[in-house]
Amino acid sequence: MSDYFDQKSVIGNAEWCTFPSLNIPAIKARVDSGAKTSSLHAVNIQSFQRAGQLWVTFEVHPIQESRKVVVYCEAEVVDQRVIKSSSGDREKRYVIQVPLQLGERTWEVELTLTDRDSMGYRMLLGREAMNGRLLVDPQVSCIFGDRPQETLAKLYETPEIREGGLRIGVLASNPELYSNRRIIEAGEAMGHEMQFLNVRHCYMKLDATTPEIHYRGGRILNDLDAVIPRIRPSMTFYACTLLRQFESLGIFCLNDSTAIAQSRDKLRSLQLLLEHGLAIPTTGFANSPLDTNDLINMVGGAPLIVKLLEGTQGKGVVLAETKKAAESVINAFKSLNANILVQEFIKEASGKDLRCFVIDGKVVASIQRVAAPGEFRANIHQGGRAELVKITAEEKRIAIKAAKAMNLKVAGVDLIRSNNGPLLLEVNSSPGLQGIETATNEDIASMMISAIERRLAAKARDAL
Numbered sequence: 001m002s003d004y005f006d007q008k009s010v011i012g013n014a015e016w017c018t019f020p021s022l023n024i025p026a027i028k029a030r031v032d033s034g035a036k037t038s039s040l041h042a043v044n045i046q047s048f049q050r051a052g053q054l055w056v057t058f059e060v061h062p063i064q065e066s067r068k069v070v071v072y073c074e075a076e077v078v079d080q081r082v083i084k085s086s087s088g089d090r091e092k093r094y095v096i097q098v099p100l101q102l103g104e105r106t107w108e109v110e111l112t113l114t115d116r117d118s119m120g121y122r123m124l125l126g127r128e129a130m131n132g133r134l135l136v137d138p139q140v141s142c143i144f145g146d147r148p149q150e151t152l153a154k155l156y157e158t159p160e161i162r163e164g165g166l167r168i169g170v171l172a173s174n175p176e177l178y179s180n181r182r183i184i185e186a187g188e189a190m191g192h193e194m195q196f197l198n199v200r201h202c203y204m205k206l207d208a209t210t211p212e213i214h215y216r217g218g219r220i221l222n223d224l225d226a227v228i229p230r231i232r233p234s235m236t237f238y239a240c241t242l243l244r245q246f247e248s249l250g251i252f253c254l255n256d257s258t259a260i261a262q263s264r265d266k267l268r269s270l271q272l273l274l275e276h277g278l279a280i281p282t283t284g285f286a287n288s289p290l291d292t293n294d295l296i297n298m299v300g301g302a303p304l305i306v307k308l309l310e311g312t313q314g315k316g317v318v319l320a321e322t323k324k325a326a327e328s329v330i331n332a333f334k335s336l337n338a339n340i341l342v343q344e345f346i347k348e349a350s351g352k353d354l355r356c357f358v359i360d361g362k363v364v365a366s367i368q369r370v371a372a373p374g375e376f377r378a379n380i381h382q383g384g385r386a387e388l389v390k391i392t393a394e395e396k397r398i399a400i401k402a403a404k405a406m407n408l409k410v411a412g413v414d415l416i417r418s419n420n421g422p423l424l425l426e427v428n429s430s431p432g433l434q435g436i437e438t439a440t441n442e443d444i445a446s447m448m449i450s451a452i453e454r455r456l457a458a459k460a461r462d463a464l
Ligand SMILES: Nc1ncnc2c1ncn2[C@@H]1O[C@H](COP(=O)(O)OP(=O)(O)OP(=O)(O)O)[C@@H](O)[C@H]1O
Pocket: 281, 305, 307, 311, 312, 313, 314, 315, 316, 317, 343, 344, 345, 346, 347, 349, 351, 352, 353, 376, 377, 378, 379, 414, 416, 425, 426, 428
């Protein structure tokens, strides 16, 4: 029996812990043998690959009820688990394994990372981490010593602050997406503080005197210098509301809410492009199936293209080879209440289109996408491949003009080459980086960051 007690230390209901590998000298943990795993309250969790392994970067606010001290951490991910929180929500969390120092002893523990700071305690010490080592005396706390305010102030005297760098939020949905990872990587390499902001985790306070945007857990985002929106179509409505709020707080958005909203409306965009004197394939749109026949004639008859207004990645684009097929497809979509447009088929494009990446009124890279054999859609998602292309001066001029017409600072402009010259297909407000960076070897992510630097430098000069 004496052996049993020799191997174990008694701890109280709360203890100060140290995580040497995370550079956290002191964090107060709630001891909870009712919980299996231990958790650390982390925000801005972003995953990345290092030497073939999944890693995460995250920020810890080690001091209770304060967000002033921020420790930037990174650790290898050892597992991902779905955890049911006390509120009953299921959340997928990263698990890391790090040495924990408590008193004189140090041992490896598993921690799940979660961005919800539970009232007060920044850490929960669960029973798995205690097994074989610790016994709990629930009546006392801080048996291994307290850390008064002065001690904490000393321990955290040198929080990492990047001088001169900007605070840039990447407003998106998936931190693991190539484009989002690249933008964060490029921003950090250029000395900025990059924060991945999940659209769904942002919420806002509309108020005449103190408008705010909060991030899940309560962090306030009002002090950002800029936001890079990378909005997936399904999140357009909510994300644009958030962007309007950022704009009203004076935070620069690389692509503003109005421009994004109108670029997501295919018909509105085509109308705008025409208003600016840009050529598009002849396009028809009608509300009623009664007008199908004339609609088909309007765009020059079959073969023709039918497009779902809400489609992306080529999914809602159909080629109808004959008039009969066109009628069936149009009427079928209509009967499902889907909004569609019909468009003249540019056969001579032979499954190729051009993607021009425009930043701040310049074409910074362009590729040609070539459809898979037997396919007319050039989308990479439909098996198309990207290849290098030299675009003409006219194509360049059209791409720049299209981005400008849509008022987009960053745009992916899609063109096809017809017998009557280049025609515009669409302008994307969150163009992907993977295909185009890989094919051209250009560092487009850094160019996006530079656009923010230029803009904010100009703003600062104006303020002088
Ligand atoms: N009128 C047309 N004539 C010939 N080919 C076309 C025409 N419209 C579209 N295509 C081909 O189909 C592909 C997909 O069409 P489009 O870009 O309009 O829709 P989408 O790709 O679904 O939208 P998004 O690019 O926003 O994901 C084009 O890249 C092009 O290769």
